[in-house]
Amino acid sequence: MIAPDDIEEAACRIMANAAIDIPADYRRSIQRMADGESGDLSCFVLRTMLENWETATADRRPMCADTGLPRFYVKLGDHARFAGGFTGFERALRSATARATHDIPLRPNRVHPLWRTDHNNNVGINAPEIEWSFEPDVDWIEITTVHKGGLFGTDYRMLFPGDGIDGIKRFFLDTLVAFGKRGLACQPAIVGVGLGGSKDTCMVLGKQAACLRVVGDRNPDPEIAALEEELQELGNSIGMGAMGFVGKSMVADCHIEVGYTHTGGMPMSMHTFCLSSRRATVRIRADSSTEYRTDPKWFTPYMRRETVEWQTPHPVSRQSG
Amino acid sequence: MADPAPGFKTVRLKVPVSGEDLADLAIGTIVYLDGVIYTGREGVYQRVLGEGNPLPLDLPAVSNVNFHCSPAAAVEPDGRYKVGGVTATASFRFAKWMADWFRVSGARVIIGKGGMTGQDYRDLFLPAGAVYLTTVGYGTGALLGRGIRRVREVHWLGELGNAQALWVFEVENFGPFIVDSDLQGNSLFEQQAELVNRNLEELYAGLRPPALSRYGETDDRKDELI
Numbered sequence: 001m002i003a004p005d006d007i008e009e010a011a012c013r014i015m016a017n018a019a020i021d022i023p024a025d026y027r028r029s030i031q032r033m034a035d036g037e038s039g040d041l042s043c044f045v046l047r048t049m050l051e052n053w054e055t056a057t058a059d060r061r062p063m064c065a066d067t068g069l070p071r072f073y074v075k076l077g078d079h080a081r082f083a084g085g086f087t088g089f090e091r092a093l094r095s096a097t098a099r100a101t102h103d104i105p106l107r108p109n110r111v112h113p114l115w116r117t118d119h120n121n122n123v124g125i126n127a128p129e130i131e132w133s134f135e136p137d138v139d140w141i142e143i144t145t146v147h148k149g150g151l152f153g154t155d156y157r158m159l160f161p162g163d164g165i166d167g168i169k170r171f172f173l174d175t176l177v178a179f180g181k182r183g184l185a186c187q188p189a190i191v192g193v194g195l196g197g198s199k200d201t202c203m204v205l206g207k208q209a210a211c212l213r214v215v216g217d218r219n220p221d222p223e224i225a226a227l228e229e230e231l232q233e234l235g236n237s238i239g240m241g242a243m244g245f246v247g248k249s250m251v252a253d254c255h256i257e258v259g260y261t262h263t264g265g266m267p268m269s270m271h272t273f274c275l276s277s278r279r280a281t282v283r284i285r286a287d288s289s290t291e292y293r294t295d296p297k298w299f300t301p302y303m304r305r306e307t308v309e310w311q312t313p314h315p316v317s318r319q320s321g
Numbered sequence: 322m323a324d325p326a327p328g329f330k331t332v333r334l335k336v337p338v339s340g341e342d343l344a345d346l347a348i349g350t351i352v353y354l355d356g357v358i359y360t361g362r363e364g365v366y367q368r369v370l371g372e373g374n375p376l377p378l379d380l381p382a383v384s385n386v387n388f389h390c391s392p393a394a395a396v397e398p399d400g401r402y403k404v405g406g407v408t409a410t411a412s413f414r415f416a417k418w419m420a421d422w423f424r425v426s427g428a429r430v431i432i433g434k435g436g437m438t439g440q441d442y443r444d445l446f447l448p449a450g451a452v453y454l455t456t457v458g459y460g461t462g463a464l465l466g467r468g469i470r471r472v473r474e475v476h477w478l479g480e481l482g483n484a485q486a487l488w489v490f491e492v493e494n495f496g497p498f499i500v501d502s503d504l505q506g507n508s509l510f511e512q513q514a515e516l517v518n519r520n521l522e523e524l525y526a527g528l529r530p531p532a533l534s535r536y537g538e539t540d541d542r543k544d545e546l547i
Contacts, residue, residue: 019393040328041349041499041513048457048464048497056406056463064460065393065408082478105395105405108483116364118482135536151411163531170528177521177542182435182510184547186459239520245513263380289481 002082002141004092010282010290011096014145015070016104017280019062022053023294024216026190026252026277033188033249040066042241042249046188049242049275064276067106068147071129072115072124073212073298077138080174081286090130093143097121097128109150131204132185136302137312144281145297147212153185153272154201161266165227168195168268175270176235176250183243186274188252190215191235197259206269210257211279212298219256220304228254242275252277257299260306333494337385338430343452346500348509352357352454353496357473358386358432358488362410364485368477369425377476380429384489384528389415389433391484393462394472402472404490406462409434412453413547416441416463423449432458436501436510438545443506455510461497468495518543 027050034046072093082089098121101108108120110127122128135142155175159167172193179185192210194202212244218225232254241247261267283291302310329351334342336356346352359380368374389412393405412433419441422428432454437445446453456465469490476487501509521542541545 041509045349045457048461052458052461052464055467059463059467061463061466062393062406063463064458065406065462065466066460067393067406067411099480102395105393105403107391107393109391111482111484116482117483118484122498157531157535158533160532163529166527166529167531170525170531173524173528174542178546181514181517181545182547183459184435238517238524240517244510244517246516275458276462299486315380 002080002284002286004082004088006284006288007082007089007141007143008096008099010284011093011143011145012103013292014143014280015096015100015106017292018145018147018278019067019106020060021106021280022056022063023214023277023279025216025294027053029215029252030188033252036248037249039241039242039245039247041245042247043245045242045245046249062104063278064150064274065107067109068278069109069127069150070100070106070145070147071297072146073131073133073146073208074204075133075135075142075298077135077140079137079139080141081139082141083202090108093128093130094123098123106147109161114148133298133303135300136310138226141284142281143171143284144212144279144298147278148211149186151255153179153189154270156199156267156269158199159266159268160264163266167266169231171268172231172234172270173238176238176272177240179272180238180240180250185272187242187272188249189272189274190252191231191254192271192273192275193231193254193256194271195256195258196261196267198261199267200252201259202261202267203269205257205259206271208298209257210271210273210279212296213255214295217255224256224258228256229255274315288318323386329536340450343429343450344504346452346502346503348503348507348512350500351496352498352500353494354386354498355493355495356491357384358388358492358495359384359490360388360390360486360488361422361426362389362391362485363415364481365477365487366422368481370418370421377473378489382502385427385429387422387426387428387431389431392488393466394483394488396478402475404466404469404472406466407469408460408462408465409456409465411435413437416445419445420449423451430454432456432498435547436508438547439506439508439511442502446502447506450504452500452504453502455501457497457499463535464497465495468492472521514545
């Protein structure tokens with residue numbers, strides 16, 4: 001039985017990991033882009049970011065002071081058992097948010113939208129967000145935290161089937177050009193595209209695609225995978241680099257997630273993660289032991305299932321691995 | 322000081338920044354600062370300029386560098402401050418306050434994210450003899466955090482919260498920043514955007530517009546949206 005204190009401790013630790021240590025997959029992609037960037041200002045920006053990450057890790061201080069809107073993604077194994085119930089789980093994550101905000105420290109960004117009330121702990125009405133998903137056949141819990149800035153780089157549009165790939169490309173470019181100017185989107189970033197679903201699902205899928213998949217990961221549908229690569233290349237051909245300076249470093253990677261949608265529509269959402277790409281994950285096993293990593297592995301085959309019944313393709317052990 | 326790519330002029334300036342140093346700043350120069358700087362954004366501007374509250378300290382005597390930022394900082398139980406990182410916030414939203422702020426505060430250097438429009442520089446900054454420095458990245462929070470030697474004082478922490486309070490920092494080798502606007506009102510962002518804009522028509526060539534249009538202020542991708 002996993003105790004609420006174990007959940008809170010692990011959540012505090014991933015909050016610190018996310019805020020301070022750049023994920024290796026993203027660092028490698030920015031190093032590659034810096035090596036290949038011909039725009040001298042854009043290249044200077046990327047090299048400064050690489051130095052900033054080294055400083056953050058060496059000093060144990062946040063990479064970026066806009067520590068975003070901290071939030072959680074939780075995956076529960078069918079056979080996971082934890083004390084305190086679901087509300088106890090949520091309480092542990094809210095407590096971890098408040099503690100981490102003081103201890104790391106994170107910037108207390110969260111305020112009431114109208115009264116601007118700030119509790120100085122990133123906790124408030126509907127904050128932090130906690131999204132739940134489930135995994136068959138296993139007994140562990142995984143918690144991912146994402147710290148993503150909240151002001152620029154995201155947009156939504158209802159497209160229609162007849163708009164086709166052209167419509168997708170145009171909206172992709174529109175969003176990158178609009179928010180890439182002056183670097184408001186904090187590019188080069190991992191870009192997430194949500195296609196389909198209902199409008200809210202479309203936004204959620206795009207956000208998760210940006211924040212919960214690592215650089216180099218491809219959608220299992222080969223045609224969608226090809227579109228991911230095509231859109232990445234398109235974004236990097238705008239002629240815009242870091243901070244909107246002349247260059248070609250815009251899209252570190254492009255991830256597309258789809259959801260079945262209205263027969264008449266093809267809604268699309270765009271989300272740019274940022275130059276700090278703050279994500280960290282912990283797996284808590286049934287014996288409360290923990291394993292920390294930076295790949296959330298959120299989009300499992302089960303998450304992308306199409307049918308009523310589900311059979312895990314490669315049976316996994318019910319015990320913790 | 323960081324080791325910038327060759328070809329970039331790098332300077333280290335004392336704060337308050339002198340008129341002579343300001344006049345020497347050319348767009349694209351990399352800048353590091355030593356001295357005292359303060360944070361001020363919409364919360365502070367509204368309190369002073371919107372509601373008419375007096376400045377909580379004699380700003381013109383303390384510093385002429387206003388940073389559009391909120392630190393990742395916490396107050397310890399014993400009253401000490403812990404500053405982790407500092408990162409700028411986008412400055413364009415504050416343009417409407419700048420003319421009055423320059424007059425009241427004596428600021429001559431604004432640091433932030435993303436700059437303001439060239440028109441803002443010519444209308445607001447040029448008459449005040451002020452320049453704009455942009456942070457790099459954005460998100461060199463750790464590098465900038467390392468440059469903060471001490472929290473000298475904080476004002477309106479209770480009234481405005483950590484993120485909007487007026488923090489006064491003693492800084493050393495604080496940077497890097499890039500000069501976006503000079504005393505002639507030139508803008509690096511504006512010049513770079515003009516170069517990028519040249520590619521846009523070709524980029525969109527052959528892509529059919531979607532069936533359903535949207536109301537909007539502009540469909541010209543060369544336009545600034547700020």
